[in-house]
Amino acid sequence: TVFRYIRLIVRDLTAEIEEEPLQGWLDEHMTLMKNVFNESIVRLDLLDQLESAKNKDSPKAKLDGSASENSNDSPDVYVDAPGMQSLEKLREEIHIQAFKSYYQACQKLSVSEGSGSCSSGFQSGFKMSKQRASVMSICAKDVDVSLSKIDGGDEGMISFVKSVDPVCAKNDIPFSRLYGSNFTLKAKSLSAYIRDYTFPLFSGTSAKCDGRLVLAQQATCFQPQVRQDVYVGKWWRVNLLRSATGYTPPMKTYADIPLSFQRGEVSFGVGYEPVFADISYAFTCALRRANLAKRWYFERPEPPRRERSLPWWDDMRNYIHGKFSLCLAETMWHLPAATSPYEKLDQLLITTGYIEIRYVDGYVSLSSKCLKVYITSLESLAKKCTLEPPPHTTIPFLETPSFFMDIAIEWGCDSGNPMDHYIFTLPVEGKPRDKVLDPFRSTSLSLKWSFSLKPSTAEPMESKQKTQASSNDSPTLNVGAHDLVWLSKWWNLFFLPPHKLRLFSRFPRFGVPRFIRSGNLPLDRVMTEQCIRFDATLLQINNIPLQADDPAKGLTLHFTKLRLEISSSRGKQIFTFDCKREPLDLVYMGIDMHLLKVFINNTPEQTSSKDAQVESKSLHTKVADNPACEKSKTKTRSTEKSRDDGFFLYSDYFTIRKQAPKADAARLSAWQEDGRKKSEVTSFKSEFDGGDESDDAQSGSDEEGFNVVVADNCQRVFVHGLKILWSLENRAAILSWVGGLTQAFQPPKPSPSRQYTQRKILEKKQATKEAEMSNDGAPNSSPLASQSSDPLQQTKSSDPASSIGSSKLEPTSTSETGMLITQSLFVLAVCTDP
Structure with missing residues (x-):
């Protein structure tokens, strides 16, 4: 049938x-x-x-020092004072x-x-409890699955495999077994929960999918066979033929799965990593091959394996191929800022509109609309001190109409063709290959990340620049010093978590023998290159201080275009499994800022936007009425728009370049050229200039000249068209802003155990110095003797003094830093002034 x-x-x-x-x-x-x-x-x-x-308040605390010394030998008469026993x-x-x-x-x-699997024993x-009966649960409601046959039978499935796998189409790979079907999935909700954590691992509503799935096994030549007796039960013996090499082509997955949800919720944190080890162990136990024999005898021992097994990342790129896409109309991402997975308040929350994630072999892309990032820095401060959150509504830390992310994954292996995953011998070869897994084993990994923030509409840059930057149609970053402190802690928690959380899977389990490790390189050693590019168009950064009377309130940085490029590499070499690998160091850094403007926005957003619209309309009507004086009107328009109210700094171009000799110049230039092709080529005009064609041509040539970098590990800064207005108001705002940044990036306070260790080391050093001075015959100084005689008293007395001293030095250090910055900006302005 x-x-x-x-x-x-x-x-x-x-x-x-x-x-x-x-x-x-x-x-x-x-x-x-x-x-x-x-x-x-x-x-x-x-x-x-x-x-x-x-x-x-007790009488004992009010006694003088002499009376307390005389009463040391006498019994304490205030131990039984009223209230002491009640406190105990x-x-x-x-x-x-x-x-x-x-x-x-x-x-x-x-x-x-429970299921009864652990009904006896320890x-x-x-x-x-019933809430914690499962380590992971997957729930689905109103599931409707339809399976239909693929047209064409085996030929139709082979043509589908060739369409999703270019290597199969190029080499015309034959297959021995094929299983597949078209499927349609509809569900009211799909959810995955871990234990009874606060947020679900994934939860989606209104799931829809119309895709195709094929399982195919590569055909191979006839393998040498050996006979072996297998006992099933106690008396049943079966004589089987087994492959002498032990290598058989596996069933690989080829799929085209477009999955969509109406609303999705995702959560992940550092506290989730130990439970993933539990889930992996559960799958290992569930998928373990059952031993059907009561007794087991071999006529000959098992054939020794000549190669190591592949790591999990090589298994993934060997077994799974095709096109995968995930679309959600709206999403919510919970990233807790604590090690506890039950945290409810302290988290980084990301909300998006429509989001689409696509994956093909070697490439991942993500695009979303209306992305907003919220952080709980004020709430965490309110827990630690008596700080009341501001009465206004919650302001997103980052808000952008469009967000794009691309990840290019490039593997390297001994075969030279990492995309060719058909590692077993083909029928035309006629004999088994000497090495099967080693040529496909990854020896290098290159990750190229690209992040892009763009405005909502594709209007020309001139019209976008004329509008007020405070609108939500462009990427906006609202940040304060307290936000930077919170973000640094969150980043360190995610990427440098406690040792036992990240390495939980390596610790031994109760009653489970330790397995011998495969001997493969870890993933951090396999990685040889990592490139990160960040692009932002019409980006605005608003300073949000805690105090309402802060001079830096309203300080705004506006970039017509901002680009940041960072590349880390191990150097230029051919990587093999046993080669020596240099550390992954920073080899290139580039920062481009086009039309940078820094000002203090003291006007409300609504009134400023309305005024800007009225002003632009009036100027447009004036120019239309009198076209003869259009050039003069453009000059007056630029001067009217660039008023001195709150203006501090402007620059046409501001670039920073740094490249190390260790960098691979060919790969680095190819990556930069690829980024230039992807970015939109748009001409930017300065609002302080008339906007002539000659100015545009000159700015383009200047930009090309700034890109020249010498690989000598020196940092070069290029500034073009710098203008600074230094006033008392700007001075107070810049010094306050720089002071907040210096406090935010101060090194964290050492832990009590580290402070105790440092104090003991200091005491040992002082003791050795005193011993050396006594051996030399020099008289011991009274300050050192008094300090070493009572170290506890020294530490107690030095703590408040040091804290007072540090608090007194903080404003001076911040003011000196601010003065150095302003002096450097003034020198740049003088040097670039024509």
């Missing part, structure tokens, strides 16, 4: 991976204890403050109440029966 069409409808579908009892019980009760004891810690802190206040009783009650609340929370949990005593 041949089926051409199959339809499956499921109203409610749930697939769960059972939690390991010991691991799940520990994680669940750790969360309960953390919630309970956080409350008890707050109560104990309040009790300690009350006790310290009573000690300050309160402390004990707090501990008892914490244990009672934890016990009551445990009693409220509804215990899950882990049978650990019972979890």
Whole structure:
């Protein structure tokens, strides 16, 4: 019987991976204890403050030093002062109440029966609640799946494989087995949850997909065979023929899957990484090959493997091919700023409109509209101090009408053709290959990232520049010093997390033997090149300070075009599996700023936009009425628009270049040329100039001249058309802004353990110095002796002094930094003045 069409409808579908009892019980009760004891810690802190206040007001604290020294030998008569015993009783009650609340929370949990896989043994005593019965669950509602036969049979499937895989079409690869069908998927909702975390791993509504999936096995020549007896059960013996080499072409996946959702929600954090190790272990146990024999005898030992197994990234590019796309009408991304996956408030939130993600072999692209990024820097500050958030609505940290991201993935291997994933011998070759996996094993990886922020409409740059930059039609960045501090902590948490979180999968598990590692290079060693390009058109950066009376409030930086290029590489060499690899260092940095303008915007946004529209309309009517004096009107228009109210700095071009001799000049120039081809070629005119054609030609030649870089590891700065207005108002604003930036980028305060270590090292150094001076016969100085005699008193007395001194030096250091910046800008203005 041949089926051409199959339809499956499921109203409610749930697939769960059972939690390991010991691991799940520990994680669940750790969360309960953390919630309970956080409350008890707050109560104990309040009790300690009350006790310290009573000690300050006690008669013993008011005694003079001589009386206290005389009473050292006598018994303390104030130990039994009123209130001391009651405080101790309160402390004990707090501990008892914490244990009672934890016990009551445990009693409220509804215990899950589980699947019965751990009904006996050590882990049978650990019972979890029903909410934590699964480590991962996938839920779907109103699922409608339809499967239909591909037209043409095997020939139709082979033609589809050739359409999605250029290597197969070029080499005309034969296939021995083919399975595939067209499918249509419709679902009301699809969700993936991890344990009982605050946000789902993925949640989507109104899912639709109309694609094609083919499983194909490459044909190969006849392999040498060996006979082997396999015992099934206790008495049943089967004599089989097995491949002598142990290599058989696998089933590969070729797909064309366009998946779309109406609304999506995604979350990921550092606290998710340990549970991914649990999920991977669960899949390993579930997919482990079952041993059907009660006894196992081999006539000969297993053939030794001549090659290492491939790492997971090589398996992915070997098994999965085709076109994949994901479209969502609106999305929400939760990126917690804490190690706890149960964090609800402190997070980086990204909201987008329509978003589309595409993947083909070696290339990933992402495009979205109306992207907004929110951070909780003010909320985190309000937790640590008595700071009230501002009454206005939440302002996005980043807002852009259009966002694009491209990732080019280039692999390198010994075969020289990393896209050719048909590593097994073909029938025309007639014999097995000596090396199967080693020629395909990746030896180098190059990642080329490209980020782009663009305005919503494709209007000419002249008309865009005439409009007010404060509108939401262009990319806008609202940032303050407190935002930079929060972002630095979030970045360090994501990319430099605690050791045990990132390497959780490498730690041994209970009752699980350690597997021998494959011996492959780790992915960070395989990576040999990483290039990042950031482009922004009509970008505006607004300074948002905490204080309402800050002089830097309203400070705005506007770029007609901003480009940042960074390249890291290990150098120019041919990478092999056993070659020596240099560290991944920065080899190129380039920054281009076109039509940079810095000003202080003291007017409201709505009034300024209306005034700009009225002014542009009036100027347009005047020019239309009198075309004879058009040139003079353009001059007056430029002078009227460039008023001195709040103006600080303007520059036609501002470029920074730096290149190291270690860089591969050919690959670097090819990457830069590719970026120039992708970017839009648009002529920009200065608002301070008349806008003649000669000025445009001159600016283009100047830009080409600035791109000349010498690979001597020296940083070169080029400035063209710099104009600065230095006033008292601008001076106060710039010094305040620079002071906030210096405080934001200060190194973090060392931890208490590091402070203790540093203090002990200092004490040892002072002791050695005193010993050397005593050996030389020099008299010991009294300051050193007094310092080394009582180090604890020294540290206690030095802390407030150092803090006061640092607080006094901060404004002077920031003012000196601001003066250095302003002096350098003044020198540049003098040098570039014609």
